[in-house]
Amino acid sequence: MSLPSFLAQSLNGLQYGLLLFLISSGLTLIFGVLGVINLAHGSLYMVGAYVAFVVARATGSLWLALPVAVLSGIVLGSLLERFLFRFFYKREHLDQVLLTFALILLFEEGRSLSVGNDFYSVPIPQALNFSIPIVEGFSYAAYRFVVIGVCLALAAALFLWIERSKMGAIIRAAAEKPEMVDALGIDPRRVHLTVFAVGTALALTAGALNAPLSSVYPNMGDNLLIISFVVVVIGGLGSVTGAFWSALLIGMIDTMGKAYAPAVAGLAIYVLMAGVLLWRPSGLFGQRA
Amino acid sequence: MHDPAAARTPVLETRDLSKNFGGLRATRNVSLSLHRNELHAIIGPNGAGKSTLVNLLAGEFRPSAGTILLEGRDVTGLTNWRRTRAGIARSFQRTNIFLPLSARENVRLAAQAKTGTLASLRGRAAGAVSLVAAADQAIERAGLTGSRDRIAGELSHGEQRQLEIAMTLATEPGVLLLDEPLAGMGQEEGERIAALLKDLSRDHAVLLIEHDMDFVFKVADIMTVLVEGAVLATGTPQDVRRNAAVQAAYLGGHA
Amino acid sequence: MTSDTRLLPHSRNGWLMLTAGAVALAIAPQFLPLYYVELGTSALIAAMLALSMQVLVGATGLVSLGHGAFYGLAAYTVYLVSPESAAQPMWLTLPLAMAVAGLAAFLVGLLSIRTSGFFFLMVTLAFGQMIFFIFHDTKLGGGTDGAYLGKPLISAFGATFDLPRRQRPLGIYYVALIQLMLMYAGLALLLKTLFGRALEGIKVNEHRMRAIGYDTYTIKLIAFTLAGSLAGAAGHMWALHRGFVNPEIVGWHQSAEALLMILLGGLGSLHGPILGALALTGLGEATQVLTEVSKAPYVPEKIAALLRLLGERKLLVEGLVILAVVIMLPRGLAGIGSKRLDKSGGGHA
Numbered sequence: 074m075s076l077p078s079f080l081a082q083s084l085n086g087l088q089y090g091l092l093l094f095l096i097s098s099g100l101t102l103i104f105g106v107l108g109v110i111n112l113a114h115g116s117l118y119m120v121g122a123y124v125a126f127v128v129a130r131a132t133g134s135l136w137l138a139l140p141v142a143v144l145s146g147i148v149l150g151s152l153l154e155r156f157l158f159r160f161f162y163k164r165e166h167l168d169q170v171l172l173t174f175a176l177i178l179l180f181e182e183g184r185s186l187s188v189g190n191d192f193y194s195v196p197i198p199q200a201l202n203f204s205i206p207i208v209e210g211f212s213y214a215a216y217r218f219v220v221i222g223v224c225l226a227l228a229a230a231l232f233l234w235i236e237r238s239k240m241g242a243i244i245r246a247a248a249e250k251p252e253m254v255d256a257l258g259i260d261p262r263r264v265h266l267t268v269f270a271v272g273t274a275l276a277l278t279a280g281a282l283n284a285p286l287s288s289v290y291p292n293m294g295d296n297l298l299i300i301s302f303v304v305v306v307i308g309g310l311g312s313v314t315g316a317f318w319s320a321l322l323i324g325m326i327d328t329m330g331k332a333y334a335p336a337v338a339g340l341a342i343y344v345l346m347a348g349v350l351l352w353r354p355s356g357l358f359g360q361r362a
Numbered sequence: 363m364h365d366p367a368a369a370r371t372p373v374l375e376t377r378d379l380s381k382n383f384g385g386l387r388a389t390r391n392v393s394l395s396l397h398r399n400e401l402h403a404i405i406g407p408n409g410a411g412k413s414t415l416v417n418l419l420a421g422e423f424r425p426s427a428g429t430i431l432l433e434g435r436d437v438t439g440l441t442n443w444r445r446t447r448a449g450i451a452r453s454f455q456r457t458n459i460f461l462p463l464s465a466r467e468n469v470r471l472a473a474q475a476k477t478g479t480l481a482s483l484r485g486r487a488a489g490a491v492s493l494v495a496a497a498d499q500a501i502e503r504a505g506l507t508g509s510r511d512r513i514a515g516e517l518s519h520g521e522q523r524q525l526e527i528a529m530t531l532a533t534e535p536g537v538l539l540l541d542e543p544l545a546g547m548g549q550e551e552g553e554r555i556a557a558l559l560k561d562l563s564r565d566h567a568v569l570l571i572e573h574d575m576d577f578v579f580k581v582a583d584i585m586t587v588l589v590e591g592a593v594l595a596t597g598t599p600q601d602v603r604r605n606a607a608v609q610a611a612y613l614g615g616h617a
Numbered sequence: 618m619t620s621d622t623r624l625l626p627h628s629r630n631g632w633l634m635l636t637a638g639a640v641a642l643a644i645a646p647q648f649l650p651l652y653y654v655e656l657g658t659s660a661l662i663a664a665m666l667a668l669s670m671q672v673l674v675g676a677t678g679l680v681s682l683g684h685g686a687f688y689g690l691a692a693y694t695v696y697l698v699s700p701e702s703a704a705q706p707m708w709l710t711l712p713l714a715m716a717v718a719g720l721a722a723f724l725v726g727l728l729s730i731r732t733s734g735f736f737f738l739m740v741t742l743a744f745g746q747m748i749f750f751i752f753h754d755t756k757l758g759g760g761t762d763g764a765y766l767g768k769p770l771i772s773a774f775g776a777t778f779d780l781p782r783r784q785r786p787l788g789i790y791y792v793a794l795i796q797l798m799l800m801y802a803g804l805a806l807l808l809k810t811l812f813g814r815a816l817e818g819i820k821v822n823e824h825r826m827r828a829i830g831y832d833t834y835t836i837k838l839i840a841f842t843l844a845g846s847l848a849g850a851a852g853h854m855w856a857l858h859r860g861f862v863n864p865e866i867v868g869w870h871q872s873a874e875a876l877l878m879i880l881l882g883g884l885g886s887l888h889g890p891i892l893g894a895l896a897l898t899g900l901g902e903a904t905q906v907l908t909e910v911s912k913a914p915y916v917p918e919k920i921a922a923l924l925r926l927l928g929e930r931k932l933l934v935e936g937l938v939i940l941a942v943v944i945m946l947p948r949g950l951a952g953i954g955s956k957r958l959d960k961s962g963g964g965h966a
Contacts, residue, residue, distance in 0.1 A: 110735050112873075160944075166680045166738060171880055172943045174873040178936030186930075299746045299869075302739040310736060339754050343747040347728050350740065354731040420828070446830035458828070460821045471818045474811055475830035479839065482811035488621070490811060533830050 077211030082332045083325070088217050090324020091224035095279035096297055097304040097316045098231060099272030105311025106247045106268045109158055110169050113176035115298025117273055120180060121146065121280025122289045123188055126195050135198045135285065139223075142281035143274050150273025154266050162265075181292065190291050195284040220282050227278065228317065231271075235313055240264060247311075300327070303342050307349045309359025319357065371434070373398050373567040374419070374450065374537045379428035381414055381591075388414040390592040391428070396537060401563040403570045403578045406588035412571045413455060415588070416541045419569070420452040421445040432537070447476065451535035453526040455542045455571075461515035465506060465525050468514050470497040472532035497532055503561070504528035505554060520551040527558065538568045544577065556581050579603070587611075622808040622817060624675055624887040635888060639798060646790050654786045655858075660898035661793040662854045666871070667878035667890030668800055669847035674876065675884050676808060677840045678820030682738055683725055683745030685871025687718040687845040689864075690748055691852030693758045694718070696862045699766050707792075707857075714853035715846040721748065722845020726838045733823075745869050753864040763863025766856060793854050797891070800847060804887060807843075816840060877939055904934050 100114050124145050125138035153176075161169050196202075197216045204212035235241040243264055280294075287293065304323050308315030323342050330338030349357060372395035381389040388411045396402050404412050417423045419430060421442035430438045432448055440448060460468045473496040477485060501510050504524045509517055514525060523543055530538055540559070544552050552574070559581050562568055572578050578585065578599075585602045587594040595605045602608055626632050642661075646654045666688050673679040691714035698713060699705050729740040752758045807813055815836050818826045826833050856862060874897070875890075882893030908928030911921040927934050 104735050110738055164943075166734070167674065167876060167880060167884070168943050170680060170682070170738065170873065171877055171939050174870075174877070175936045175939035175943070178932045179940070182930055182933040182936060186933075299743055303743050306732075306736060306739050306743065339750050340747065343743060346740070346743060350728045350731055355736075422828075441827075443827045443830050443832055446828060451830075452828060454828070458822065458825050460818060460825065462821060463817075467814075471814060471826070472829040474814065475826075477811055479812070479815075479832055479835050482815055483807075483839075485811040487809055487811050487814045493811075529829060 077208065078332070080207060080211055081213060082328055084213055084217065084221070086325035086328035087321070088221050088224070088324075089328050090321035091221060091228065092279050092283055093297075093301060093304055093324050094228060094317050094320035095224060095275045095282075097301040097308070097320055098228075098313050099275040100301050101305045101308065101311055101313060101316045102244065102268050103272045104305070106244050107158070107162060107265055109162055110166065110173065111158075111272075112170060112173035112298065113180060114272075114276055114301065115294030115296075116177050116180035117146070117149070117276035117294070118280040118297055119184065119289075119292075119294035120149070121277030122195075122284040122287070122293060123184055123280075124277060125281035125284040126193055126289045127188065129195050129284075135195065138281050138284070139278065142277045146274030146277030147270045149277070150270035151266055153273065154269035158269060159262070159265065185291065192288060192290045194288045197285045216285060220286070223282060227275070231275075231313065240267060244268065300342065303346050305356075306346055307356055309356030312356070312358040315356055315358025372396060372431075373433060374569075375431040376419070377429045377431070379415075379418060379430065380426050381411075381418055381423060382426045388591050389418060389425070390590070392588075392591075392593055394586060394593070394596070396567040396569055398536070398567050399564060400583045401559060401568045401570060401581055402584045402586065403572060403582035404586050404588055405572070405575070405578055406594075409590075410588040411591035412588055413541060414591070416452060416539050416569070416571060419445075419537075419539055420450060443475075446533055446535070449534075449536040450539065451530035451533045451537070452539035453530050453541055453543060455545060457519075457522045457526060459514050459522060459525055459529065461513075463514055464511055465514050465517060465521075465528075466494070466497055466501065466510040468525055469500050469510075469528045469532045470494055472529040473497045473500070473534075475533055496534075497528075500528045500532040503531060503558075505558065520547050523547060523551075523555070524558075527562075531562075536567060538562060538566045540568065541571050542573065543570070544572060544574060552577060622813050623885065624671075624808055625805055626886075626888075638888075642794055643791075646787055651786050654790050656898060656902065658786065658790045658793050658858050660895050661790070661797050662851055662858060663875075663878065663898060664891040664894035665793070665797050665800060665851035665854065666848055667875045667882070667894045668797070668804065668887070669844050669851060670872075670875045671879055671887060671890045672804065672840055672844040672847065674879050675887070675889070676813070676816045676820065677837060678823075679837065679841070680738060680876065681729075681741040681841070681844075682869050682872045683729070683741030683743075683748075684844065684848055684875060685869055685873075686725075686745035686748040686867050687722050688848040688852035688855070688871055689752070689862075689867025690721055691715065691718040691849035692856040692862045692866055693752055694849075695853055695856035696758055696764060696766055710857075711850065711853050714856075715849040718849025718852065719842050719846030722848075723838070723842040726841035726845070730834055730837050730841060742869050742872075745867075745872065749864055749867040749869070752862075752867055758862055758864075761864060763861055763865075765861045789858050793858070796850060796854060800850065801887065801891070804847075808887065812836070812839075877942075881942060900934070900938060901931060904928050904931050907934075 096114065096118055100111065103109060103111055103114075121142045124142045125135065128138040128141050129135045157172070161172055201216045201219055203215050205215055205218065206212040235244055240259060243259055247264075300323065304316055304319045307323070308317075308319030323345075326341050326345065327338065330341045334341075353359070374394075374396040376392055376394045379389055379392045379394075380387070392415060394402075404415060406412055414423065418425050421437075421440055421444070425438065428438075429436055432445075432450060435448075437445055437448055437450075446452075460471065463471075470490075470493050473493045474482070474490070477493075498507070498510070501507055504527045506521060506524045506528055509521055514522065517525060523545070527540070527543060530540075543559070544555055547555065556577065559568065559570065563583070570578070570582065582599055584596065585599055586596045587602060587605075587608050589611055594611060595602055595608050597605070621627070626635060642657075646657065649657070666685075670681070670684050673681050673684065694714045694717045695705075695710050698710060725741065725744040729737055729744060732740055753761055758764055808816070815826070815831060818831070819833055819836060823833055852866070855866065878893030878897050879890045880893070881896050882889030882891065905928060907924045910916065911924035911928065916924070
């Protein structure tokens with residue numbers, strides 16, 4: 074393994090890990106605070122990527138795509154919470170599973186009806202389409218640095234929100250004791266709506282950010298949903314800090330594995346999950362399962 | 363009671379039992395002895411760690427330090443279901459039963475627990491006459507025979523409390539841990555439970571947690587006062603009533 | 618009467634209806650075109666899968682998203698042990714497929730049953746997808762395209778049912794029906810044991826079960842392993858019926874569809890999943906009826922266009938139906954007409 078290739082894989086791992094964090098932090102918040110399992114979270118990522126694709130195709134540039142994806146995420150998340158999920162918090166897991174399974178089918182069919190089933194690439198904006206030299210013989214794509222930067226900024230904003238704001242305090246308390254939400258003086262419906270909208274917006278943002286790197290294609294969220302589950306299981310249910318470290322770990326292991334040990338890479342993260350479950354069934358940062 | 367020495371060998375004993383939750387020391391160096399034929403009440407103000415103690419004894423929580431001995435055997439490492447099988451049964455402060463099943467089936471399930479998992483695959487439920495008989499006996503003793511075929515969720519609150527006790531009895535325990543069996547009961551029901559507890563303490567070591575002081579002083583043989591997780595005093599009700607530290611710390615306001 | 622499971626019929630009439638249903642399934646193929654016989658076989662196999670899952674969902678209260686993986690794994694097992702030229706006898710492939718699926722379920726259960734609630738859902742899903750990726754990403758079973766079984770024949774006890782092409786679907790239908798009936802009977806007996814009572818206790822209140830001295834981990838692990846190997850029987854039959862395998866049958870959508878069948882048919886009975894499987898298969902056919910209706914002369918063009926769209930979009934219809942069911946019929950089709958029962962009250966449905 075040469076130094077430039079190792080550096081490139083490390084940065085790729087970091088970038089993938091941060092992207093996983095955007096997706097899984099939303100998942101873990103929604104589990105922790107709302108007590109609902111959202112299997113359609115991967116579809117939200119897919120929606121974000123297609124929003125970026127459609128905006129880029131219409132305007133000829135990607136610049137607008139990110140704000141549009143964030144806004145669509147907030148709107149879509151609010152609508153889903155207000156008109157659908159709100160009625161499922163107290164329902165059985167089975168109902169939640171089937172509700173969100175139905176959403177996956179509907180999102181995919183909606184995508185198929187409006188954009189089609191083809192594989193599309195999304196161009197990187199001209200201004201960012203260059204590489205930054207790092208060391209002798211190695212340079213790294215500027216756009217990937219932008220993705221890393223945006224993800225870090227969003228992660229910082231998320232942590233600030235959770236650590237400093239009044240709603241953040243409720244979110245932290247709720248992850249440990251769900252009944253606390255009702256006792257802390259903010260309308261719980263507002264907390265639920267906000268958390269769901271934020272989680273949805275994070276997933277759409279992740280999809281939009283990654284669209285130029287991954288291209289857009291049917292069922293693109295499926296795999297990420299599973300990996301985000303692994304991230305949440307390893308990090309601990311409801312723990313955003315856990316999701317952060319676990320996402321970076323999984324991103325790094327998966328990327329390095331695919332580069333240097335492709336034969337076993339696919340299994341590596343599951344073996345890691347099995348190990349964590351043996352050692353700490355409630356995850357590295359979890360209170361209890 | 364013919365052999366005082368044997369009678370004084372504790373059925374359940376704790377040595378320097380402690381439990382910390384983060385920075386909170388919920389149980390501090392508690393050493394207790396429960397004996398057969400003895401009703402041992404734990405009293406203390408709210409937050410004194412009474413429920414934590416029951417959870418430690420029942421195996422719901424793992425102690426941070428200390429040991430728990432059952433008939434001299436170290437059971438500290440056993441999980442809750444193994445402790446129950448070893449002979450420590452507990453009732454819950456908040457009624458915890460099988461709501462959609464009949465009262466009889468609730469107790470029959472408790473009686474069935476001792477049948478091993480593999481043996482249970484071979485035994486037809488309809489043919490398990492001895493389990494039903496054992497369940498009916500526990501129901502009888504808890505005074506619930508008249509309601510045994512009713513759905514547990516439809517019983518009155520008092521009957522559900524009795525059902526809790528019947529379920530613990532059906533596991534054939536040596537030690538009964540009763541966490542506020544009177545919670546939410548009326549005066550008359552309380553009298554019935556007092557008689558039941560007296561009756562139970564004849565062939566079990568009973569640990570009772572209760573808020574109602576009059577009740578405790580009436581039924582307890584031995585009392586332990588917990589304050590901030592630690593034992594303040596242990597002794598007969600008379601000893602405890604006279605204890606200056608207890609009066610200062612706790613009973614002062616009430617007695 | 619107190620120690621009877623609530624998942625089986627409570628009255629003689631209930632058993633009579635069940636027997637009538639079984640008889641109807643047994644004679645139906647005699648009156649149906651071959652296309653519908655084959656469809657019926659698919660429905661019976663789906664029913665086997667849903668019935669095996671009811672051991673977890675309806676009997677024990679465990680919702681797993683990894684169940685489909687054991688089903689698919691069993692189908693791949695049949696492929697892997699079948700040489701290109703000849704069929705393996707069923708007395709070899711069926712136990713083998715069930716053993717492989719059961720072993721996988723045991724290993725996955727060993728880890729996932731340490732968790733509960735959402736964790737259990739996520740962990741079973743993740744391990745199920747791990748099995749999916751093994752077949753999707755490696756050449757073991759033909760990769761993403763899947764593979765055809767050399768000679769998908771039913772062969773048992775030395776006698777190969779080398780039926781004429783016209784009659785083969787009938788043979789496979791009855792093999793599937795017999796397995797489904799045996800599975801129902803076996804599970805009915807299981808639910809009537811003390812073990813079955815313990816499963817119900819866990820479903821109602823697992824915490825209390827531990828407190829009265831049950832080793833709930835081992836009990837759940839046995840249920841999970843058993844359910845996995847029964848899913849294996851369904852997967853085995855699928856391989857014999859369709860004659861090919863592809864990664865899709867290992868994926869978690871299989872589990873979700875099995876859950877849907879259970880919800881459709883009702884959580885409160887052992888035969889519910891069978892009804893749900895038949896209903897869902899019928900629904901798939903109904904979309905084609907929509908296309909036919911759109912061709913009728915008196916249908917307005919806009920509605921015809923909508924019907925054509927829905928007729929082509931099976932998944933869209935399925936999504937809308939699931940949505941409608943979870944929103945409007947939380948007790949499934951079986952709950953229509955019976956009064957709603959609240960969650961804690963359970964229900965003598």
